[in-house]
Amino acid sequence: MAxxxxxxxxxxxxxxxxxxxxxREELGDVVLFDIFEGTAKGKALDLCEATPVFGKDSxxxxxxxxxxIAGADVCIITAGFPRKPGMDRKDLxxxxxxxxxxxxxxxxxxxxxxxxxxITNPLDAMVWALQKFSGLQPRKVVGMAGVLDxxxxxxxxxxxxxxxxxxxxxxxxxxxxxxxxxLTRYSTIAGVPLPDMxxxxxxxxxxxxxxxxxxxxxxxEIVGLLGNGSAFYAPAESAIExxxxxxxxxxxxxxxxxxxxxxxxxxxxxxxxAPAMIGARGxxxxxxxxxxxxxxxxxxxxxxxxxxIIAECQEMEPSL
Ligand code: TXD
Numbered sequence: 001m002a003x004x005x006x007x008x009x010x011x012x013x014x015x016x017x018x019x020x021x022x023x024r025e026e027l028g029d030v031v032l033f034d035i036f037e038g039t040a041k042g043k044a045l046d047l048c049e050a051t052p053v054f055g056k057d058s059x060x061x062x063x064x065x066x067x068x069i070a071g072a073d074v075c076i077i078t079a080g081f082p083r084k085p086g087m088d089r090k091d092l093x094x095x096x097x098x099x100x101x102x103x104x105x106x107x108x109x110x111x112x113x114x115x116x117x118x119i120t121n122p123l124d125a126m127v128w129a130l131q132k133f134s135g136l137q138p139r140k141v142v143g144m145a146g147v148l149d150x151x152x153x154x155x156x157x158x159x160x161x162x163x164x165x166x167x168x169x170x171x172x173x174x175x176x177x178x179x180x181x182x183l184t185r186y187s188t189i190a191g192v193p194l195p196d197m198x199x200x201x202x203x204x205x206x207x208x209x210x211x212x213x214x215x216x217x218x219x220x221e222i223v224g225l226l227g228n229g230s231a232f233y234a235p236a237e238s239a240i241e242x243x244x245x246x247x248x249x250x251x252x253x254x255x256x257x258x259x260x261x262x263x264x265x266x267x268x269x270x271x272x273x274a275p276a277m278i279g280a281r282g283x284x285x286x287x288x289x290x291x292x293x294x295x296x297x298x299x300x301x302x303x304x305x306x307x308x309i310i311a312e313c314q315e316m317e318p319s320l
Pocket of ligand 1: 009039
């Protein structure tokens, strides 16, 4: 059987890390695309030269020509400008919307059957614009944010309880960032929901609230520490988990930015984070969670934040 072809649009910090993981996991052959041809070609060649050492037969190619992504099975998009310290996600809107338009046109022309994972911020609005500009089926276009947000939440919980990360499950909903909705009643330690962990006196409500707050600000914490650029290891691992579920038809249920059609709180036509089943047909199902009043309020607050950025996009790009 032919190897899968994975196109990585953007060969920066996340793009390079994605290429590394995809090659090591032998997930498929990799095309690294960037407007800076040297960056894409240099990273691809460096990784090709690493393959004999880690002993995997993945082929990597760097390019600045969209024709090279022809027939890609998966496209992962990180092209754009990262958030700088003190810069809000919204400052990125104008710059990254123009980038997403170009990328959508490239994918529409050369890889219209691909499963497309957008990572570029502001995530929920960019993935929405990408689907509109490209005209691809909504079930084949998703955004990566929830897997990362829930991974951060899981790590903080594993630290809090001193348990293996493997025994921690965390559930998040809504837009990426400050308005993200952590579902503590669906977040568990070895199957025991967090509210029960509080009753069992393994932790307190105050400590869980602090962890939720730290999770919401997780991206900013890394930006502040790095001083130049944003998180890349955990975002890359998260997108690979989504790509793997598609390529291997695993039907994982992962929190992804998906286009809702009424499954949660009646929201339609918008991309927001929700638990989605990812298989060979793309988004095969979205869990129709019934939210409690306070969760619904947080979710609608998150939806409003996404709508606000979309309105800004529509002002800048009347075709949307
Ligand atoms: O959870 C999430 N979704 C996120 C998103 C978590 C972390 C980072 N998040 C966002 O991902 C971040 O705010 C950025 O918008 C993207 C990519 O982050 P990365 O750290 O990889 O950024 P880099 O290193 O700046 O890489 C971006 C690359 C860089 O090499 C540019 O030359 C290239 O994008 N670029 C382009 N490539 C193709 N086409 C165009 N037009 C283009 N413009 C810039």
